[in-house]
Amino acid sequence: MPSNILFHTFNRAEYATLVTANKDYAVVACRNHHGTHNMVLCIGDVSGRGWVAYRHGNDAVISALVTLKQRKLAYRAAGWLTRKW
16 A cells, blocks of 8 residues: 655645655655656655655656665666556
């Protein structure tokens, strides 16, 4: 059963399906305004707000994870993406 997390994006609270996470970062899958699913990279507790969206879009999330040296999360996110399509 997939778990959901609450994160903040564009001054709104959103719920999304958790793809993978560690203590600092979470990758979630949610619907965009076109009705398709995209990944969102969230960073942990920012000023006591909880999870906050950092990057939106599949390519941006994987690129940011590689840049942040979070290879394990990048592999898991890419794996989710290949299973989804």
